[in-house]
Amino acid sequence: MRCTLGRLCLYGTVLNSVDTIEESIRSVFRPDADIVITDGGSRDGTYEKLLEISKDYNLRVYRAPGSSRGLGRQLALIRCPEGSYTAYFDLDNEYNVYFHKSIDWGMATGSPRPLGHLYSKEYLLSRGGWRDLNYAEDNELWARVGFDYYLPVVFGRPIKTVGTGLGREASRYFQGITGFTKRTLRTSLDLIRGLGLKPIDLVKLFDKSRLALLLPAYIIASLQGIYRHDKFLNNYELNFYNMLKKLKDPVKEIKADERYVVFAIPYKVAYHIGVSWIDRRLRAIGLRPYKCRQMSWGESIVGVRSLNAIEAVNDYFHFNFFEAQSCRPLEAAEER
Structure with missing residues (x-):
């Protein structure tokens, strides 16, 4: 249509x-x-x-x-x-x-x-x-x-940086301990429901300190209804898969400065989807895959035309979104 x-x-x-x-x-x-x-x-x-x-x-x-x-x-x-x-x-x-x-x-x-x-x-x-x-x-x-x-x-x-993940909720969203507790529970429930997570996904995606809250919240989320739209992939993984499947080159399509052309995916998600396939999809639009540490995801696969893009993105965000010194070509990182 x-x-x-x-x-x-x-x-x-x-x-x-x-x-x-x-x-x-x-x-x-x-x-x-x-x-x-x-x-x-x-x-x-x-x-x-x-x-x-x-x-x-x-x-x-x-x-x-x-x-x-x-x-x-x-x-x-x-x-x-x-x-x-x-x-x-x-x-x-x-x-x-x-x-x-x-x-x-x-x-x-x-x-x-x-x-x-x-x-x-x-x-x-x-x-x-x-x-x-x-x-x-x-x-x-x-x-x-x-x-x-x-x-x-x-x-x-x-415009302002207030941390990352579940911990980024600023005081502007709640008042007092009761407000904080309600907000934290609502965020946990909606995280599970919106990402379409199963218990195995919680264990796979989050560290132990967050599981103490998320696993009990899963029971409540299940009663409310979890929105999962693929049999094998949770919504988070499915979206990365579809992004990779439908990639277009911004340099060609919208005349983007290649320093702003970046694709990043958490390594634990990439591993589930298929690292070799991701490598091919990135190279198909001229991006070279690296393995880098990202601020909130940890180990990630990052596709760029050159490592200059890593510094350019960090400069644009005004903080180290990627740890530039950690980046290694994906093929070399996989051989280690």
Whole structure:
């Protein structure tokens, strides 16, 4: 099915991010696009700030106190104009030119689901839209709805760095010990549900310190319903598999600077999918695979055109996303 949509709607959800929202919105703003934001009940002036800048950035702002990230995005998506392509963005991030180039390229394909962050509104809603999840909502959506192409290019970065993984939850999301406990439990449940995890996946993907919480949470998640969309792969693995299967060269397709062309996958996931196949898929678009340590994943396979990309990405993020000194050509690392 080919789309001939010309209208674009950018959308997202936000909670207590008054210090980052304008910088984020400024980076995605374009005169040809509507921007729709759901505020999840901010207490720090975020909602008021959005109203204040709404005319400057063609914003439509709505409140939905207590909404999860998935529900907030769904409510914003529904309010995007009919017959438009829709691209979501994270209001804690700022975006570069490749965010916009990827959108323009995706719309030009005519596909209703060209990229993981770009869908026609009607197509996405017809596949169920966003689940009411506060974590892994994007992984669940990609695994269920799918996408036709993947461009391995860095097109955004956090405006502020607040750690990684389950521990990155900042105090802006909760109040007091009770709030922290509820938030931690909700995050654990949604992680399991959104990634479609089984107990064996928990053991495979997480260290022992986190299993003490995640294994009991699995029982509750099972009662709520776990969203798994492949018999053999969990949603996290399935998405990496589909990204690799549908790789397109950003240098060729959107004239990307090769220093920003990077594909990375945790080694434990790569091992399950197939290291040799991944090697071939990366080389097919001109990327050389290395084995490097990544900040939150540990050992990873990283595909780049040259190791200059590792330093360029670290510089762009303003922290060492990859440990450059740890990188070795994959074939040499495998022989050790």
